[in-house]
Amino acid sequence: MTDDELVQGMARGEQACFEAFVQRHHAPLSGYLQRQLRDAQKAEDFVQETFLRFLRQLKERSIPDNAQAWLYRVALNLCRDYWKSAQYHTDNRLMAEMPEQRDMQTSVVELAERQETRQEIIRSLDELPDVQKQVVMLRFFQDLKLQDIAEALQLPLGSVKTHLYKGLRKLKDRLKPDKEETHTSRGGKQHEHAKR
Template sequence: MISDGILTERMAAGDQEAFEMLVTRYHGPLLSYASGQLGDRQKAQDMVQETFLRLIRHLRRHGALEHVKAWLYRVLLNLCRDYWKSSAYRSEGLAGEEFPETADDAAGAQEQLEQQETSSEIAASLEALPDVQQHIISLRFFHDMKLQEISEQLDLPLSTVKTHLYSGLRKLKKVMAAQAEPSRESEVYSYGSSVR
Protein backbone atom coordinates (compact mmCIF):
# COMPACT_ATOMS: atom_id res chain seq x y z
CA MET A 1 0.00 0.00 0.00
CA ILE A 2 1.28 3.44 -0.93
CA SER A 3 1.98 5.59 2.14
CA ASP A 4 0.04 8.78 2.86
CA GLY A 5 3.26 10.78 2.55
CA ILE A 6 3.92 9.55 -1.00
CA LEU A 7 0.29 10.17 -1.97
CA THR A 8 0.47 13.77 -0.73
CA GLU A 9 3.76 14.31 -2.60
CA ARG A 10 2.06 13.09 -5.76
CA MET A 11 -1.01 15.22 -5.02
CA ALA A 12 1.17 18.30 -4.51
CA ALA A 13 2.55 17.62 -8.00
CA GLY A 14 -1.01 17.56 -9.38
CA ASP A 15 -1.60 13.77 -9.56
CA GLN A 16 -5.40 13.25 -9.69
CA GLU A 17 -5.12 9.47 -9.14
CA ALA A 18 -3.22 10.03 -5.86
CA PHE A 19 -6.00 12.36 -4.69
CA GLU A 20 -8.65 9.75 -5.51
CA MET A 21 -6.69 7.09 -3.59
CA LEU A 22 -6.43 9.33 -0.53
CA VAL A 23 -10.14 10.20 -0.68
CA THR A 24 -10.99 6.49 -0.95
CA ARG A 25 -8.80 5.79 2.08
CA TYR A 26 -10.22 8.47 4.38
CA HIS A 27 -13.66 9.55 3.15
CA GLY A 28 -15.61 6.85 5.05
CA PRO A 29 -13.87 7.26 8.42
CA LEU A 30 -14.02 11.07 8.20
CA LEU A 31 -17.71 11.01 7.28
CA SER A 32 -18.43 8.66 10.18
CA TYR A 33 -16.53 10.95 12.56
CA ALA A 34 -18.24 14.12 11.33
CA SER A 35 -21.69 12.46 11.43
CA GLY A 36 -21.04 11.53 15.05
CA GLN A 37 -19.95 15.06 15.86
CA LEU A 38 -22.78 16.87 14.06
CA GLY A 39 -25.66 14.40 14.13
CA ASP A 40 -26.44 15.36 10.51
CA ARG A 41 -25.07 13.24 7.68
CA GLN A 42 -25.62 15.86 4.95
CA LYS A 43 -23.84 18.55 6.95
CA ALA A 44 -21.08 16.03 7.75
CA GLN A 45 -20.70 15.33 4.00
CA ASP A 46 -20.23 19.07 3.39
CA MET A 47 -17.60 19.29 6.14
CA VAL A 48 -15.65 16.30 4.76
CA GLN A 49 -15.73 17.82 1.27
CA GLU A 50 -14.42 21.11 2.66
CA THR A 51 -11.69 19.20 4.53
CA PHE A 52 -10.43 17.66 1.28
CA LEU A 53 -10.57 21.03 -0.48
CA ARG A 54 -8.45 22.52 2.29
CA LEU A 55 -6.00 19.64 1.90
CA ILE A 56 -5.60 20.42 -1.80
CA ARG A 57 -5.05 24.11 -1.07
CA HIS A 58 -2.52 23.28 1.67
CA LEU A 59 -0.59 20.92 -0.61
CA ARG A 60 -0.45 23.49 -3.41
CA ARG A 61 0.97 26.11 -1.05
CA HIS A 62 3.21 24.02 1.21
CA GLY A 63 3.90 20.69 -0.51
CA ALA A 64 3.56 17.22 1.02
CA LEU A 65 2.31 16.52 4.55
CA GLU A 66 3.98 14.09 6.93
CA HIS A 67 0.95 13.19 9.11
CA VAL A 68 -2.00 13.42 6.73
CA LYS A 69 -4.49 11.44 8.81
CA ALA A 70 -4.02 13.60 11.91
CA TRP A 71 -4.13 16.75 9.75
CA LEU A 72 -7.43 15.70 8.14
CA TYR A 73 -9.09 14.93 11.47
CA ARG A 74 -7.83 18.16 13.03
CA VAL A 75 -9.17 20.28 10.15
CA LEU A 76 -12.49 18.41 10.22
CA LEU A 77 -12.84 18.86 13.99
CA ASN A 78 -12.11 22.58 13.63
CA LEU A 79 -14.74 22.88 10.89
CA CYS A 80 -17.27 21.13 13.15
CA ARG A 81 -16.40 23.45 16.04
CA ASP A 82 -16.76 26.51 13.81
CA TYR A 83 -20.14 25.25 12.66
CA TRP A 84 -21.34 24.72 16.26
CA LYS A 85 -20.44 28.35 17.01
CA SER A 86 -22.17 29.65 13.87
CA SER A 87 -25.61 31.19 13.61
CA ALA A 88 -26.45 28.58 10.94
CA TYR A 89 -26.19 25.82 13.54
CA ARG A 90 -28.50 27.62 15.96
CA SER A 91 -31.03 28.52 13.26
CA GLU A 92 -31.16 24.99 11.84
CA GLY A 93 -31.88 23.63 15.31
CA LEU A 94 -29.82 20.50 14.82
CA ALA A 95 -28.70 20.21 18.42
CA GLY A 96 -29.82 16.96 19.95
CA GLU A 97 -30.89 15.25 16.72
CA GLU A 98 -29.48 11.81 16.18
CA PHE A 99 -28.62 10.31 12.84
CA PRO A 100 -29.79 6.70 12.46
CA GLU A 101 -27.05 4.17 11.90
CA THR A 102 -27.03 2.50 8.51
CA ALA A 103 -28.07 -1.11 8.86
CA ASP A 104 -25.81 -3.96 7.83
CA ASP A 105 -27.90 -6.19 5.55
CA ALA A 106 -25.79 -9.23 6.41
CA ALA A 107 -26.48 -9.02 10.15
CA GLY A 108 -29.65 -10.51 11.61
CA ALA A 109 -32.33 -8.27 13.12
CA GLN A 110 -31.56 -9.42 16.68
CA GLU A 111 -27.84 -8.81 16.22
CA GLN A 112 -28.53 -5.33 14.78
CA LEU A 113 -30.78 -4.48 17.70
CA GLU A 114 -28.15 -5.60 20.22
CA GLN A 115 -25.42 -3.63 18.43
CA GLN A 116 -27.59 -0.50 18.36
CA GLU A 117 -28.47 -0.88 22.05
CA THR A 118 -24.79 -1.33 22.97
CA SER A 119 -23.75 1.65 20.81
CA SER A 120 -26.52 3.77 22.34
CA GLU A 121 -25.48 2.77 25.87
CA ILE A 122 -21.83 3.61 25.19
CA ALA A 123 -22.76 6.91 23.49
CA ALA A 124 -25.03 7.85 26.41
CA SER A 125 -22.32 6.92 28.90
CA LEU A 126 -19.70 8.91 26.98
CA GLU A 127 -21.84 12.03 27.39
CA ALA A 128 -21.18 11.86 31.13
CA LEU A 129 -17.47 12.52 30.47
CA PRO A 130 -15.77 15.88 29.86
CA ASP A 131 -15.61 16.84 26.16
CA VAL A 132 -11.88 16.23 25.80
CA GLN A 133 -12.21 12.69 27.19
CA GLN A 134 -15.18 12.01 24.88
CA HIS A 135 -13.15 13.12 21.86
CA ILE A 136 -10.08 11.10 22.80
CA ILE A 137 -12.03 7.89 23.50
CA SER A 138 -14.05 8.33 20.30
CA LEU A 139 -10.95 8.91 18.16
CA ARG A 140 -9.06 6.02 19.76
CA PHE A 141 -11.75 3.34 19.67
CA PHE A 142 -14.33 4.39 17.07
CA HIS A 143 -11.87 5.89 14.55
CA ASP A 144 -8.87 3.67 15.33
CA MET A 145 -6.40 6.53 15.68
CA LYS A 146 -3.07 6.09 17.43
CA LEU A 147 -2.41 8.14 20.56
CA GLN A 148 0.31 10.12 18.76
CA GLU A 149 -2.17 11.03 15.99
CA ILE A 150 -4.73 12.13 18.58
CA SER A 151 -2.05 14.20 20.30
CA GLU A 152 -1.26 15.97 17.02
CA GLN A 153 -4.92 16.44 16.08
CA LEU A 154 -5.97 17.93 19.41
CA ASP A 155 -2.67 19.78 19.84
CA LEU A 156 -2.11 18.21 23.27
CA PRO A 157 1.03 16.60 24.69
CA LEU A 158 1.03 12.80 24.34
CA SER A 159 1.18 12.39 28.13
CA THR A 160 -1.97 14.53 28.50
CA VAL A 161 -3.78 12.44 25.89
CA LYS A 162 -2.83 9.25 27.77
CA THR A 163 -4.01 10.73 31.09
CA HIS A 164 -7.36 11.80 29.60
CA LEU A 165 -7.80 8.43 27.89
CA TYR A 166 -7.18 6.33 30.99
CA SER A 167 -9.13 8.53 33.39
CA GLY A 168 -11.96 8.72 30.84
CA LEU A 169 -12.05 4.93 30.50
CA ARG A 170 -12.17 4.55 34.30
CA LYS A 171 -15.08 7.00 34.51
CA LEU A 172 -16.83 5.31 31.58
CA LYS A 173 -16.55 1.93 33.31
CA LYS A 174 -18.08 3.38 36.51
CA VAL A 175 -20.91 5.10 34.62
CA MET A 176 -21.75 1.94 32.67
CA ALA A 177 -21.61 -0.19 35.83
CA ALA A 178 -23.94 2.24 37.63
CA GLN A 179 -26.37 2.16 34.68
CA ALA A 180 -26.37 -1.67 34.72
CA GLU A 181 -27.19 -1.86 38.46
CA PRO A 182 -30.86 -0.72 38.32
CA SER A 183 -31.66 -3.26 35.58
CA ARG A 184 -30.08 -6.07 37.65
CA GLU A 185 -32.10 -5.02 40.70
CA SER A 186 -35.37 -5.05 38.70
CA GLU A 187 -34.53 -8.52 37.35
CA VAL A 188 -33.95 -9.82 40.90
CA TYR A 189 -37.17 -8.15 42.10
CA SER A 190 -39.29 -9.56 39.27
CA TYR A 191 -37.80 -13.03 39.85
CA GLY A 192 -38.45 -12.81 43.60
CA SER A 193 -42.07 -11.65 43.12
CA SER A 194 -42.82 -14.43 40.65
CA VAL A 195 -41.54 -17.08 43.10
CA ARG A 196 -44.07 -16.02 45.78
Protein backbone atom coordinates in the same frame (compact mmCIF):
# COMPACT_ATOMS: atom_id res chain seq x y z
CA MET B 1 1.89 3.79 -1.04
CA THR B 2 2.18 5.59 2.29
CA ASP B 3 0.29 8.79 3.06
CA ASP B 4 3.58 10.70 2.77
CA GLU B 5 4.18 9.33 -0.73
CA LEU B 6 0.62 10.15 -1.79
CA VAL B 7 0.89 13.67 -0.36
CA GLN B 8 4.18 14.25 -2.20
CA GLY B 9 2.49 13.09 -5.42
CA MET B 10 -0.47 15.38 -4.75
CA ALA B 11 1.91 18.29 -4.20
CA ARG B 12 3.31 17.57 -7.69
CA GLY B 13 -0.24 17.69 -9.07
CA GLU B 14 -0.71 13.94 -9.64
CA GLN B 15 -4.46 13.26 -9.84
CA ALA B 16 -4.07 9.51 -9.17
CA CYS B 17 -2.39 10.26 -5.82
CA PHE B 18 -5.23 12.59 -4.83
CA GLU B 19 -7.84 9.95 -5.74
CA ALA B 20 -5.98 7.26 -3.77
CA PHE B 21 -5.61 9.58 -0.76
CA VAL B 22 -9.33 10.48 -0.79
CA GLN B 23 -10.32 6.83 -1.21
CA ARG B 24 -8.17 5.86 1.79
CA HIS B 25 -9.46 8.55 4.16
CA HIS B 26 -13.00 9.35 2.97
CA ALA B 27 -14.95 6.57 4.74
CA PRO B 28 -13.19 6.82 8.14
CA LEU B 29 -13.43 10.63 8.11
CA SER B 30 -17.08 10.48 7.10
CA GLY B 31 -17.85 8.01 9.92
CA TYR B 32 -16.10 10.23 12.42
CA LEU B 33 -18.02 13.32 11.31
CA GLN B 34 -21.34 11.45 11.28
CA ARG B 35 -20.76 10.44 14.91
CA GLN B 36 -19.88 14.04 15.76
CA LEU B 37 -22.76 15.70 13.90
CA ARG B 38 -25.40 12.93 13.71
CA ASP B 39 -26.29 14.28 10.27
CA ALA B 40 -25.05 12.33 7.23
CA GLN B 41 -25.46 15.21 4.76
CA LYS B 42 -23.70 17.74 6.98
CA ALA B 43 -20.93 15.19 7.62
CA GLU B 44 -20.42 14.72 3.87
CA ASP B 45 -20.26 18.51 3.38
CA PHE B 46 -17.57 18.72 6.05
CA VAL B 47 -15.61 15.82 4.51
CA GLN B 48 -15.56 17.68 1.19
CA GLU B 49 -14.52 20.91 2.91
CA THR B 50 -11.72 19.10 4.77
CA PHE B 51 -10.28 17.70 1.53
CA LEU B 52 -10.60 21.11 -0.17
CA ARG B 53 -8.67 22.73 2.67
CA PHE B 54 -6.03 20.01 2.38
CA LEU B 55 -5.59 20.80 -1.34
CA ARG B 56 -5.33 24.53 -0.57
CA GLN B 57 -2.69 23.71 2.03
CA LEU B 58 -0.66 21.83 -0.59
CA LYS B 59 -1.05 24.62 -3.16
CA GLU B 60 0.45 27.01 -0.62
CA ARG B 61 3.45 24.63 -0.47
CA SER B 62 2.69 23.87 3.17
CA ILE B 63 2.77 20.08 3.45
CA PRO B 64 1.58 18.70 6.84
CA ASP B 65 3.96 16.31 8.61
CA ASN B 66 1.11 13.95 9.49
CA ALA B 67 -1.67 14.10 6.88
CA GLN B 68 -4.11 11.89 8.79
CA ALA B 69 -3.81 13.90 12.01
CA TRP B 70 -4.17 17.12 9.98
CA LEU B 71 -7.44 15.88 8.41
CA TYR B 72 -8.98 15.07 11.80
CA ARG B 73 -7.83 18.35 13.32
CA VAL B 74 -9.47 20.33 10.47
CA ALA B 75 -12.64 18.19 10.60
CA LEU B 76 -12.96 18.70 14.36
CA ASN B 77 -12.38 22.46 13.99
CA LEU B 78 -15.14 22.60 11.35
CA CYS B 79 -17.47 20.88 13.84
CA ARG B 80 -16.52 23.26 16.64
CA ASP B 81 -17.12 26.30 14.42
CA TYR B 82 -20.47 24.88 13.35
CA TRP B 83 -21.53 24.16 16.95
CA LYS B 84 -20.89 27.83 17.81
CA SER B 85 -22.91 29.09 14.81
CA ALA B 86 -26.53 30.23 14.64
CA GLN B 87 -27.03 27.65 11.85
CA TYR B 88 -26.33 24.83 14.33
CA HIS B 89 -29.08 26.01 16.69
CA THR B 90 -31.55 26.20 13.79
CA ASP B 91 -30.54 22.76 12.47
CA ASN B 92 -30.74 21.32 15.99
CA ARG B 93 -34.33 22.49 16.40
CA LEU B 94 -35.29 20.98 13.04
CA MET B 95 -33.56 17.67 13.84
CA ALA B 96 -35.44 17.43 17.15
CA GLU B 97 -38.73 17.65 15.24
CA MET B 98 -37.78 14.94 12.68
CA PRO B 99 -38.40 11.24 13.29
CA GLU B 100 -35.29 9.16 13.99
CA GLN B 101 -33.59 7.97 10.79
CA ARG B 102 -32.31 4.42 10.54
CA ASP B 103 -30.05 2.72 8.07
CA MET B 104 -32.45 0.76 5.83
CA GLN B 105 -29.69 -1.58 4.62
CA THR B 106 -29.20 -3.00 8.11
CA SER B 107 -31.53 -5.86 9.01
CA VAL B 108 -34.14 -5.40 11.75
CA VAL B 109 -32.56 -8.22 13.80
CA GLU B 110 -29.11 -6.57 13.69
CA LEU B 111 -30.66 -3.23 14.66
CA ALA B 112 -32.46 -4.77 17.61
CA GLU B 113 -29.25 -6.39 18.84
CA ARG B 114 -26.97 -3.38 18.35
CA GLN B 115 -29.11 -0.27 18.75
CA GLU B 116 -29.59 -0.26 22.52
CA THR B 117 -25.93 -0.84 23.39
CA ARG B 118 -24.73 1.59 20.71
CA GLN B 119 -27.09 4.35 21.92
CA GLU B 120 -26.05 3.71 25.51
CA ILE B 121 -22.36 4.10 24.57
CA ILE B 122 -23.03 7.23 22.49
CA ARG B 123 -25.09 8.77 25.33
CA SER B 124 -22.29 7.99 27.76
CA LEU B 125 -19.70 9.48 25.38
CA ASP B 126 -21.76 12.68 25.21
CA GLU B 127 -21.52 12.99 28.99
CA LEU B 128 -17.70 13.00 28.91
CA PRO B 129 -15.76 16.28 28.81
CA ASP B 130 -15.14 17.20 25.15
CA VAL B 131 -11.43 16.38 25.10
CA GLN B 132 -11.98 12.91 26.66
CA LYS B 133 -14.80 12.24 24.20
CA GLN B 134 -12.58 13.19 21.24
CA VAL B 135 -9.67 11.04 22.45
CA VAL B 136 -11.90 7.98 22.99
CA MET B 137 -13.64 8.42 19.61
CA LEU B 138 -10.41 8.90 17.68
CA ARG B 139 -8.80 5.90 19.38
CA PHE B 140 -11.63 3.37 19.23
CA PHE B 141 -13.93 4.54 16.43
CA GLN B 142 -11.21 5.83 14.08
CA ASP B 143 -8.40 3.51 15.21
CA LEU B 144 -5.83 6.33 15.35
CA LYS B 145 -2.56 5.80 17.19
CA LEU B 146 -2.03 7.83 20.36
CA GLN B 147 0.68 9.94 18.69
CA ASP B 148 -1.69 10.75 15.78
CA ILE B 149 -4.41 11.72 18.25
CA ALA B 150 -1.93 14.00 20.04
CA GLU B 151 -1.17 15.72 16.73
CA ALA B 152 -4.83 15.93 15.68
CA LEU B 153 -5.90 17.49 18.98
CA GLN B 154 -2.63 19.43 19.43
CA LEU B 155 -2.02 17.94 22.87
CA PRO B 156 1.09 16.39 24.47
CA LEU B 157 1.16 12.59 24.21
CA GLY B 158 1.06 12.27 28.02
CA SER B 159 -2.16 14.30 28.15
CA VAL B 160 -3.76 12.10 25.50
CA LYS B 161 -2.93 9.00 27.55
CA THR B 162 -4.38 10.60 30.69
CA HIS B 163 -7.58 11.71 28.91
CA LEU B 164 -7.99 8.23 27.38
CA TYR B 165 -7.56 6.53 30.77
CA LYS B 166 -9.97 8.91 32.54
CA GLY B 167 -12.50 8.78 29.70
CA LEU B 168 -12.53 4.98 29.65
CA ARG B 169 -12.91 4.83 33.43
CA LYS B 170 -15.87 7.21 33.33
CA LEU B 171 -17.46 5.24 30.48
CA LYS B 172 -17.04 1.99 32.40
CA ASP B 173 -18.55 3.56 35.53
CA ARG B 174 -21.48 5.00 33.57
CA LEU B 175 -22.25 1.79 31.69
CA LYS B 176 -21.91 -0.49 34.74
CA PRO B 177 -24.60 0.97 37.08
CA ASP B 178 -27.46 0.27 34.64
CA LYS B 179 -26.62 -3.41 34.63
CA GLU B 180 -26.28 -3.49 38.44
CA GLU B 181 -29.61 -1.70 38.88
CA THR B 182 -31.32 -4.27 36.63
CA HIS B 183 -29.94 -7.15 38.72
CA THR B 184 -30.80 -5.40 41.99
CA SER B 185 -34.34 -4.51 40.95
CA ARG B 186 -34.97 -8.05 39.70
CA GLY B 187 -33.50 -9.47 42.91
CA GLY B 188 -35.56 -7.03 44.98
CA LYS B 189 -38.80 -8.04 43.27
CA GLN B 190 -38.05 -11.72 43.68
CA HIS B 191 -37.24 -11.15 47.36
CA GLU B 192 -40.51 -9.27 47.92
CA HIS B 193 -42.43 -11.99 46.12
CA ALA B 194 -40.79 -14.64 48.34
CA LYS B 195 -41.93 -12.77 51.50
CA ARG B 196 -45.56 -12.91 50.41
